[in-house]
Amino acid sequence: MIPFDSKNIIEALTRQIPGSLITPDKLIPGKFSRFSTNGKTGDRSGYIKIYPDGEGAVFGCMRQQIKGSWQIRAARTPEEKKAFQEQIRQAQEEAALILSAAQEERSRLSTELFLTLPLASPDHAYLKEKKISPHGAKQDDNGNLIVFVYGPDGKIHGHQIIKPDGSKMFAPDTAKKGHYFVIGKPKGKILLAEGFATSATIHEATGQAVACAFDAGNLGAVARVLRAKYPEIQIIICSDDDHRTEGNPGITKATEAARAVNGLLAVPSFSGERGDKDTDFNDLMKLEGIEAVKIQVEKVINQKQQPRGKFQLVRFGEIKLRNISWLIKGYIEEGSMNLAIGDPGSGKSFLAVDWACRIATGTDFYGSSVKAGAVVYIAGEGNNGLTRRFTAWAIRNNIKLESAPVYISNMPAQLTDQEQISGRF
Structure with missing residues (x-):
């Protein structure tokens, strides 16, 4: 057996999955290990398996859908290359089965939690600070707000934990991509926003159903799921305006999501001075009142949406030169x-x-x-x-x-x- 270089593996892994937290003790030949890929110690989205011979490894991130591999030597015969690629394929298949089982177990545990926890108190510190109602969120024995993550069929896939101080994390193995929390029932329209507080604010301002995608990176996936579930419904993406972040991911991802589903885009507009962290419709509400949110979002809702690629015939006499x-x-x-x-x-x-x-x-x-x-x-x-x-x-x-x-x-x-x-x- 050739001893593997743990430093080399970790460097290769962190190049492909920035923010990973992994230590040499996680590198156990022949076994899968889980680790954080977002810098938070409670996260377990990453996985790695060192091959028994120590000559290679597969790794990835369940949340970001990243898959990678590492090998200690590049010089191989054609037969060795073929065998190595087969080893990678088998390990990735094994990883997929392990992660799928972990997500199913998370679904089961979160469903049990949903059945036992009480609805959140309107006096919860986070709700009071954000000036919103609970809207079906629950509360655990530690005083944390629990927001469940649903699929389009109503299945619970996990949950988000929001502590009284506003810090957030997902329960381990929560399958977030394409899944959401919804406030209200769609009636010809559905709005889509990032966080729970922002979604609650928009619902309270407009009375419209709002889906919470949890973050900008999930907007596109959720928008496509909603379009598949509601083919004829009007979808309005309500973005964050990350004006102090390079590339403004809030507007960028929201714009991509709107284009993908022929939706409309609402961006918060602040009339006065705002702080660096004032980026979303909840911040707008706290600075300028809920009427400002209502006016801005409903202005977009009332826009005439472009037809979704319907072919039409027009009589020649109706065509204006x-x-x-x-x-x-x-x-x-x-x-x-x-x-x-x-x-x-x-x-x-x-x-x-x-x-x-x-x-x-x-x-x-x-x-x-x-x-x-x-x-x-x-x-x-x-x-x-x-x-x-x-x-x-x-x-x-x-x-x-x-x-x-x-x-x-x-x-x-x-x-x-x-x-x-x-x-x-």
Whole structure:
């Protein structure tokens, strides 16, 4: 047996799953071990198994759906490589069975807890601080608020624990992805928000049913589950505005979720000064009153939602003739589809890059005026070559593209695949 290098394994693991808390004593050859992947000691979403010979390992994160592997040596014969890949496959299958059993056990335990715990007191410290009602949340013997995690069929998959001071954690092995807690009954509409307090606030302000996804990363999965359950219902995503966090994950993830289900998006707008941690509709309510929440969310609810891709026929006599609105005068009309057709090597890709850059920067196209706007460029070729072409355009025209609204995909796109086309711009 070749002794494994625990430091090497831990470094490989933490590169793929940042925030992991794992120590060498968890690395036991031939056995699965669980560990935290979010920096919290109570979390057990991570798993790892060192192979009995110490030459490899599989690991992953149940919450983030990450799977990885490690090996002590790369030089293997074709037969050894095949055997090693089979070892990985078997270990991942074993991990899936173990994790599935753990989640089922969590479901059972949380269901038992639901049947025994009383409803939360309206005087609970967290509820009073957030100025909300319990809405079906329960309370344990330690004074913690318990919010149960449901699937679309009503099955309980676990629960979230909210302590009186507001700190939160999920019970071990809670299956959160695509699962939620709902306040109220949908009547033609359902709203979706991140946290319990935010969801409760929006429900109290509007009277509408609100699903709580628990965090921004789960908004997309829950939105898709709700769309599958309610094909014709109007879905409104109520985002957090993480204005002090790089990339603003609250708005980014909410926007992705809304696009994925043809939903609407409501973002809290603060009229006065707000603190760094004032990010959601509950914060808005505490600063400006519940009427401000009601007005902002209902304004979005009352918007006319775009039809969901229904093909329609219109009598010719009902079509109104409109003046041409040029994107590039004489070449590309707004709202039209255009094709650049030519022999291989005739410069079609260079023309597309030229058009994209000129529209994004509002630069005239060889004497023709250009209406500036955002551009999405779906890469059908290598990104590296494409990057060189955009860079060359910027140098040739002495125009900086760094802040221009031109967005380039990181891979070719299958436009019939909803998962691929629901990314953010």
